[in-house]
Amino acid sequence: MLLTLTTTHRPATDLGHLLVKHPDRVQSFDLPAGTAHVLYPEADEARCTAALLVEVDPLKLGNGRRRQAATQDSFTLGQYVNDRPYAASSLLSSALAKVFRSALRGESRDRPELAATAIPLEVRVPVLRCRGGADLAMRVFGPLGWAVAATPIPLDEAYPEWGDSRYVDLTLTGTLRLADALNHLYVLLPVLDDAKHYWVAPDEVDKLLRAGAGWLADHPERGLITRRYLAHRRALAGTALARLAELRLTDEPAADDSVEGGPATGDGAGSEAPRASLAVRRREAVLAALHASGASRVLDLGCGGGALLAALVADRRFTEVVGTDVSSQALTLAARRLRLDRLPERQRDRIRLWQSALTYRDDRLRGYDAAVLMEVVEHLDPPRLPALEDAVFGHARPGTVVVTTPNVEYNVRYEGLGAGRFRHADHRFEWTRAEFAAWVDRVATTHGYTATISGIGDHDPEVGAPTQLAVLTSTETSTRTEETTR
Structure with missing residues (x-):
């Protein structure tokens, strides 16, 4: 062979x-x-x-x-x-x-x-x-x-x-x-x-999760992959799927990908490249925004299980990568996903994992080129948003802030997602496009940022894209860039 x-x-x-x-x-x-x-x-x-x-x-x-x-x-x-x-x-x-x-x-x-x-x-x-x-x-x-x-x-x-x-x-x-x-x-x-x-012995579960770190938990065929890899042994497959579910609890919500992350279409001969899941396209859009900003030191705020962190660490343009989360369990999962205990020392020195709440000021977060809030803001109760705004945009003040959040208008395109239901059980709200634009405009005006808004995923002419993306750039950063260009 x-x-x-x-x-x-x-x-x-x-x-x-x-x-x-x-x-x-x-x-x-x-x-x-x-x-x-x-x-x-x-x-x-x-x-x-x-x-x-x-x-x-x-x-x-x-x-x-x-x-x-x-x-x-x-x-x-x-x-x-x-x-x-x-x-x-x-x-x-x-x-x-x-x-x-x-x-x-x-x-x-x-x-x-x-x-x-x-x-x-x-x-x-x-x-x-x-x-x-x-x-x-x-x-x-x-x-x-x-x-x-x-x-x-x-x-x-x-x-x-x-x-x-x-x-x-x-x-x-x-x-x-x-x-x-x-x-x-x-x-x-x-x-x-x-x-x-x-x-197939019980230690095959650990082998599967180790080799599948960073991709299997979000894979649309993870059930089939798990059962087949473990030779259809029901008890072992159940254990593996439960552990994968733990990773997803502190990672991106599953319903976001229920439409776009389904099986790719095609003739099976590779004539057409398969469409990536919404989770993958979201990470790609965030990385593209960070590249455009020229950032090298980046914060992943509310990093969860580390899906974005893994992509950031794999890109050597980012010389320092910091992941923060209020959950110590999420940080443990992120460390496992990044395989911190196995990385060469030079790579490990680029990475920081800190426990931190986004509604409190944290001096460690000051002075970074960029910060990402990827699928984070909707997990906060609306009365706590002003505290996040002050902590991130007012106190930490990264040069660029990239924000993604679901577009609630797109929910009608998800089968089984009834009226009034959110994409994830932990979401406290989901914004329309107008509501998101109003929030971005207010934050930018209050804290001295300029902003652009776009969508991620296939655009629907009636309800827009499934995910909303905002890139906020500090006016101080913009001024320095213009002076450097001149």
Whole structure:
């Protein structure tokens, strides 16, 4: 079985540093079911490809109790005559974990900054057993930022009337951290295979949550992914889903994504890139606003479980990232999501997690280039908003403040969200576009900011976009920028 990983990041040969595998050598590793080889078919400044080739020994694979999990191969001869040596499966996932261990953790002694940076990547698995077909491959990889080309492989090209086999030729293209890409593959290859080659024990729950940190809790197919990864063991899947629910309690509200975060449409062959969930588009819009402001030291106020923090930390333009939340549990979850205990010291020094209430002045928050209030203000009782305004805009006074909040007018487009209901049980209010504009204008006028307002998500001509975005810029910052430009 084969997997190739290609980058055009320059110099592309830095991929060897990230994978800790030298492009000039073929390296081999013993596996319980065979041997893994890492080699580089191409390696120059412009383009570098690393190939992971796994040779499965049917005799090794047939021995022992590992075969208990693969019930469809449970007949005697099937233990030795099957598709495991040729089609990517959970065996390839296990090889990834052993061969690229440090890369999966996001660690690189030689290139720590690059390990934390999103780079252009192309992953190809030419033969992947995919129970659910090309459409399922689109549904599980698409929401993670990948452009997915999943081409069904015919049973026999000479007899097209026989139809397609249960295998696909999978190509993923995107700009992601290498660690994120490898963790996606580690989890989702056995999910698509849906037949693990080893017995699933309770410690698999921790493995799943560790590899799924930062993306699985918000994935629209998290239920299917969890059940399949844990080999449909109901008790283990229930435990994993409950722990994922804890992450979501202190993260972004689920109902925001119930429409836009559904399964992507398409023909399954990758002709059209899947639409990202509203949560992903929201984070992208916030990051774009921060980039436009030129900020390098950023506050994530009310950071929750750390979804935005992870994106900020992955972007090396931000030299200092601070997450604050009133909940100590939320900060613990954020630390777990960021894997603070595993980050290289240089990366860890960029990050601060502070317990702080946004309705009280906090001197630690003064002097930052920008602050983000992403899906935060609607969680406060309206009488407490003036205290937040004073603490953030009056006392902390960051150069730029980015605010997002739901557009209540859009709620009619969500099925099952009846009149008068909010998108999340903890919301104290949700503003119309006019109400949000009035609040932004009053805050800007009172505290010396200029403001622009836009929408995030698909715009509906009648009710607008699902999320509202305001970027408030201090007039002092604007003046300094104009003077620098002159």
